[in-house]
Amino acid sequence: MRMNVEPIPTVSDRINEIRQLTARIVNDEILPNENMLWGWRSGQHFTEADREESRHLREHIKGRVRQAGLWAPHLPTEYGGAGLDFLEHAYMNEVLAYAVGAASLFGVVAPNSGNQSILVKYGTEEQKQKWLIPSIEGKLESGFSMTEPDAAGSDPRSLQTTARRDGDEWVINGHKWFTSNGKRADFFIVMCRTEEGDGAGDRNSRMTQIIVPRDTPGVNIVRGIKVWGQDSDHCEIIYDDVRVPTENQLGSRGSGHQAAQDRLGAGRVYHCMNSIGQMCRAFDLMVERSMSREVHGGLLETKQFIQGFIADSYIDIQAARLMTIHCAEVMAASSDARTDISAIKVFVPAAYHRVVDRAIQVWGGAGVSDDLPLAAMYQGARTLRLADGPDEVHKILIAKNILARYHDGVGWDFGN
Ligand SMILES: Cc1cc2nc3c(=O)[nH]c(=O)nc-3n(C[C@H](O)[C@H](O)[C@H](O)COP(=O)(O)OP(=O)(O)OC[C@H]3O[C@@H](n4cnc5c(N)ncnc54)[C@H](O)[C@@H]3O)c2cc1C
Numbered sequence: 001m002r003m004n005v006e007p008i009p010t011v012s013d014r015i016n017e018i019r020q021l022t023a024r025i026v027n028d029e030i031l032p033n034e035n036m037l038w039g040w041r042s043g044q045h046f047t048e049a050d051r052e053e054s055r056h057l058r059e060h061i062k063g064r065v066r067q068a069g070l071w072a073p074h075l076p077t078e079y080g081g082a083g084l085d086f087l088e089h090a091y092m093n094e095v096l097a098y099a100v101g102a103a104s105l106f107g108v109v110a111p112n113s114g115n116q117s118i119l120v121k122y123g124t125e126e127q128k129q130k131w132l133i134p135s136i137e138g139k140l141e142s143g144f145s146m147t148e149p150d151a152a153g154s155d156p157r158s159l160q161t162t163a164r165r166d167g168d169e170w171v172i173n174g175h176k177w178f179t180s181n182g183k184r185a186d187f188f189i190v191m192c193r194t195e196e197g198d199g200a201g202d203r204n205s206r207m208t209q210i211i212v213p214r215d216t217p218g219v220n221i222v223r224g225i226k227v228w229g230q231d232s233d234h235c236e237i238i239y240d241d242v243r244v245p246t247e248n249q250l251g252s253r254g255s256g257h258q259a260a261q262d263r264l265g266a267g268r269v270y271h272c273m274n275s276i277g278q279m280c281r282a283f284d285l286m287v288e289r290s291m292s293r294e295v296h297g298g299l300l301e302t303k304q305f306i307q308g309f310i311a312d313s314y315i316d317i318q319a320a321r322l323m324t325i326h327c328a329e330v331m332a333a334s335s336d337a338r339t340d341i342s343a344i345k346v347f348v349p350a351a352y353h354r355v356v357d358r359a360i361q362v363w364g365g366a367g368v369s370d371d372l373p374l375a376a377m378y379q380g381a382r383t384l385r386l387a388d389g390p391d392e393v394h395k396i397l398i399a400k401n402i403l404a405r406y407h408d409g410v411g412w413d414f415g416n
Contacts, residue, residue, distance in 0.1 A: 001284045002027040003098040015091045018084065021068045022095040022106075029061045030099040034373075037061075038101050061105045072107040072136065074117055074270075080136055081107075086266060090273045090328045094321075097277030100373045111144045111180050114263050115189055118209070122251035122259055131187060131211060143185035145176045145212075145237060146260065153178075154393045156191070156207070156260060161239065163192035163210055170194070170210055170249065172218075172242040182221055182235025188212045190239065191256055194249075207256035211248040218242035228379045264388055268341050269331065272324040272348040275384065278377050279317050279355045285372065286313065286359035293362075300362060309358040316351040323347055339401045342394035349384035350391075356381055 005023035007016045030037065036054050040046040046054070065071050073089045075081020084092065096102040103109060112135055119132040134140040147153040151160050161174020172192055179188065194208040212219060222236040251259055287310060290300040300306045327340035356377045360367030368375050385391055402412055 001288055002031065003095065003280065003284075005095055011087075011091065015088055018070070018088050018092050019095050021070060022092050025061065025064055025068065025070075025105075026096060026099045026102055029064055030102050030105065033057055034100055037105075058105060062107070065106050070106055072113075074108050074113050075120065075136065079116075079120060079132065085332075086269075087328055087332050090269050090324075093270050093273035094277045094280075097274035098281045100376070103274075112142050114267060115142045115144055118189065118250065118259055118263055121262060122209075122255065124247070126247065127211065127250070140186040141181055141184040143179045143181045143188045143235070144191075144263075145179040145182075145188045146191040147178045148175055149177050149236070150175060154390050156257065159191060159193060159207070161190065161192050163190075163194045163208065165195070165246070166243075168246055169243045170246055172210065172212065172239045172244070174239045175237075176239070177225060177236040178234045179237050180234050182237060183224055183233050186214050188214065188219075188237070189250060191260065194253055194256075206254050207260075208253050209250040209256045209259050210244060211250060212239070212242060212244055216242050216244060227383075265337075265341060266331070268345050268388060269324060269328045271384065271388070272320070272344045273328075275348050275352040275381070276317065276321050276324060278373075278380075279313075279320065279352050282356045282359040282374060282377060283313050283317060285374065286310065286355075286362045289362050306362060309362060313355045313358055316355050320344075320348045320351040339398055342389075342397045345389060345394045346391045346398075349381055353378070353381040353385070 003023055003026060005019050007020070036050070036057055040051060040054060062071070070082050070092070072079075072081035073084045073092055075083075077083035096106055116132060116135055119128060119135070123132055131140065131142070135142055146156065146159070148159055148161065151158045159174075161172065161176065163170040163172045165171075170192070172190060174190075174192065176190070179185075182188075188211070189209050190212050192208055192210055194206045218240040219242055220238040220240060222238060224232050225234050225236060226232060227234055250256075287301075290306050290310065293300045295303070301310075323340075324344050327337055327344050330337040330340050356374055360374050360378060363372060363374065366372060370376075405412055
């Protein structure tokens with residue numbers, strides 16, 4: 001089914017134009033070709049000719065995206081991106097996420113896209129020339145290496161990887177895991193606790209991100225960690241006396257934590273809009289199936305259990321969408337959105353999880369097969385509840401911000 005994208009009366013003409021342009025590519029070029037585009041990934045039999053056709057199709061669609069001025073929505077025009085503002089990008093994500101894998105055809109693929117945004121903001125001119133431009137041109141791949149097996153990722157200030165200054169070099173020692181894109185990456189942005197030659201790193205203020213080329217001696221890719229029973233490119237990496245020049249430091253010393261927050265703040269809104277686009281796809285699949293599948297003498301749509309699924313999913317999507325758009329608007333107005341960001345980070349993945357769960361149930365066995373995108377969505381939704389800050393950490397933050405207001409003698413104003 002095509003995604004139904006009508007103009008929204010309350011947003012700018014430009015946002016509506018971006019939604020329409022994106023929907024045209026998603027509906028006309030990607031959805032009818034999903035099997036040819038991605039079938040080789042799910043182990044379908046693909047001949048060399050099929051693979052060639054698939055490559056050709058991907059290049060054709062990327063060409064259409066460029067023509068529409070939508071390539072790399074996360075980047076400014078001076079770096080070859082679409083130059084969208086924050087809200088335009090958020091609204092675009094909702095539409096493009098409807099189609100499996102569409103983001104890569106629009107030139108925005110994690111973790112490269114997050115690293116590119118950080119390099120745009122924190123990189124020196126030399127770093128931009130060396131790492132950012134080739135990454136945008138697709139000549140270099142990258143990874144973001146923060147989480148560690150021996151320290152809680154949900155408490156980033158507890159990270160143990162150190163960078164010790166030795167003359168003109170940083171010497172990095174540490175053990176990371178879940179570094180996505182680890183096998184393909186040509187360089188990593190590594191979160192380190194920076195130390196002077198003789199002192200221990202301070203817990204709060206010395207986190208610094210450092211660029212480490214993959215081929216530097218001491219970078220040991222231990223393995224790709226199997227995730228959900230499948231081989232993956234989320235890698236365990238040991239950094240053993242890795243020496244890089246001090247000019248590979250990204251931003252000022254101690255800016256690593258802030259840079260990670262910058263990456264995650266806007267990223268959480270984009271991820272939630274992606275989740276909403278995928279919820280819409282799961283919803284369409286569920287409703288369509290209920291209208292055609294006959295069980296026990298009637299169509300599924302006539303059974304009240306299934307009507308309940310449809311109604312509950314509608315409520316979940318509306319609530320998730322309005323909450324995310326509200327949060328995006330608060331951020332776009334440069335107001336303090338920390339409570340709202342945490343709220344969507346908890347609510348939206350859980351709603352996504354519920355909607356996909358119901359769609360799977362309606363589809364029966366086919367729901368958990370790779371013939372439909374639902375099984376992959378289900379795994380993605382579950383993973384989102386712990387990645388980028390697990391639910392519990394965000395709930396603690398929400399409660400802390402609310403209680404602080406009440407301790408100041410002011411209630412919470414839900415209207416603002
Ligand atoms: C598919 C995938 C890709 C990833 N890609 C990357 C990547 O590219 N780069 C990278 O650096 N990392 C990556 N990660 C890691 C991810 O960001 C971390 O897994 C996440 O931040 C949680 O950290 P942790 O695994 O160390 O869990 P922990 O911090 O050990 O937390 C475990 C659990 O403890 C509970 N908890 C934590 N704090 C509290 C509290 N205060 N109160 C009550 N309960 C609490 C929560 O339930 C939490 O889920 C990826 C992970 C996955 C699964």
